[in-house]
Amino acid sequence: MEYLAPGSGGGAELLAPVPGGGVGADGPSPDSAGELIEPSCGDTTAVPGATAAEAGGEEQAPGLLLRLLRRQEIAFAAVGAGNTLLGMALTVFWLKVLGSDWPPAVSVVLAYCLSILAAFVAHRTLVFRVRGHLWRDFGRFIVVNSGGLLLNTVGVQLAVGTFDLPATPATVVVMGLVAVASYFGHRYFSFRRAPEPAAEGDR
Structure with missing residues (x-):
């Protein structure tokens, strides 16, 4: 069976039937049971600029x-x-x-x-x-801090006592360098975490 539909020029045009009893025109069409067939909305393509929360991910604040x-x-x-x-x-x-x-x-x-x-x-x-591994982190933290204390003691003793450098600037320089070393020690040793395994979809 064919259907007549208004044409763009004011006339009528024949529309061929589609399988299932629907009409091959734009928009929803009735099926054989008389129900409307809605356009598919299942497209899950990621929208550029979407946040991690919108994409289902979780980012720690x-x-x-x-x-x-x-x-x-x-x-x-x-x-x-x-x-x-x-x-x-x-x-x-x-x-x-x-x-x-x-x-x-x-x-x-x-x-x-x-x-x-x-x-x-x-x-x-x-x-x-970081979370987890509380006692391991604490033990490593003690190691790094104790190492920093030892480096400060030896460094100041060598700079001031052995090489007779001015006490104040020598102490500031030694402790500043040890503080930088302590930062990297805590970052890459005390609180280091192994990288998370990649998701199946990212491989």
Whole structure:
């Protein structure tokens, strides 16, 4: 059976039937049961510029410091500076609490133990943003921090005591270099994570 449809010039044109009883014209057409056949909307082609959330992916939000300072290196320096001030405050606190009955070195050790815990939590949650492997990360963090302490001790001793360099600039240079080394140590050792395996569709 053929159908008459209005033509673009005002006349009528014959439309051939399509399998299933529909009419071969643009738009939805009735099938043999009289139901409309809607155009397919199953195209899942990714839209350029779509976000990871829209594409079904999940992206971990950056930490507070990274949102404020934009760069991980600066956030690391900010945490280090804050932890240094905390260590100083804790040392003074323990000196006052323990008094003259205890050697001053005990106050330094107690302050170091507390400040290194605070530094670990801050670096893990605010700077490097990692999860899992808590005790492994903490052990590696202790190793890197202890190595930094050793490098600072030896470096300052050599610069000031052996080579007789000016104390203040030599100390600043040595500790600055050790701080840079500590950053890479924490990034690639303390909080290192293996790359995630590629999805099947990306291979």
